[in-house]
Amino acid sequence: MTFSIVGRSPDGLSLGVAVASKFLSVGAAVPAVEVEVGALATQSFANLAYRVQGLAMLRTGTTAADTIAGLTAADPGRATRQLGVVGRQGPGATFTGDECFPWAGGVAGDGYAIQGNILTGADVVLEMEAAWLAEPGAPLARRLHAALAAGDRAGGDSRGRQSAALIVVRRGAGYGGLSDVEVDLRVDDDPDPVTRLGGLLDLWDLYFRRPDPATLLPLTGALADEVAGRLRSLGFADLAGWAGVENLEERLVEDAIDPLVLAHLRAATPDGAQG
Structure with missing residues (x-):
């Protein structure tokens, strides 16, 4: 019911998630992220317990792949689940249960995991991956949104559009340097949420990004x-x-x-x- 990307910056210090869906307030359910620990997206009959449990595992240094293995092994509903995980280092990992509604699947690589279900086709995640890989030097929030927008252009959720969200954390990067939440933007109900999310990111850049010396x-x-x-x-x-x-x-x-x-x-x- 959703397509998402979980990613890490090349320096390993920023972590984030971008997600879109034909689902009300998808940002309230799918993403979880913790500074200098990792990030994940739980979707397709999302198991919200994965968020707390997954971050706890990543906090101990468990790899993304082993985090997915541990979470899904203990879940009797795993065949209906989809999950993407990135840790503080190493490759990301993605999981799609056998009973997820088609089209469903994902791709993963060093520092990213991309997944989606009830999509118009495999090209959604492939276009997201291409967009992610195209701009390795871009700020993480911009890179995540570029991937999300590419998936949206490729067709996205086959049921339509409703909500989108973007969250990025980095130590001390929040407002006034007193928070680790650098970007936290949500579009909960909109006919074109990914575009609207991009507009909010432009406003965030204006008001909150520190100037280039x-x-x-x-x-x-x-x-x-x-x-x-x-x-x-x-x-x-x-x-x-x-x-x-x-x-x-x-x-x-x-x-x-x-x-x-x-x-x-x-x-x-x-x-x-x-x-």
Whole structure:
């Protein structure tokens, strides 16, 4: 009833899951992830106990393949289950029970596992794999979404579209550096959830991704005067005050400005309105 990808970044520090389905709030059921431990997706009559049990096994250093073997061996309903697992290192693993509704199957490799059931065909998971392998240097959230979007374009769930979700963890990568949940986005009920999820990821990039140091613009001279004038026209004494109201505080840096923040400020202040 679902197609998903479980993945790990090349440096092994980021772990995540992306999933889509003709199922309400698929993100509430399928994914489980723990920083520096592993990630999994349970689907096709999902056994939600797999989430806690699987992460517990991965926490001890159990491989992805052995985690699947242990979980399914103890489950009398395993013939109807589908599962993908990635650990902190090594190859991912995928499992499809013999009684899953067709088309059902999966592929796995170093740092990823892709699986789906009730799909339009095998090309869904194959296109997902190709998209995953095409951009090894992309941020994990982007790479996972690219794979999910490729599966969606290839046909996805044969019953239609309803929900999608994306979660990525990395130590200290959450808001304010005080959480390990870097990205956690869900589209629970939408006619085009994978596209909508991509739009939310764009917004996440704007508001929460830390700026690239190579792109920062020094706040000196004419640029400093421009920024100060635009802030005055909006009633703010400093950049921090305005950025906090606009939810751009994660993009603030000392003595410089992120080009995305500058563009947002310029869009909020027509040139003739500078004070």
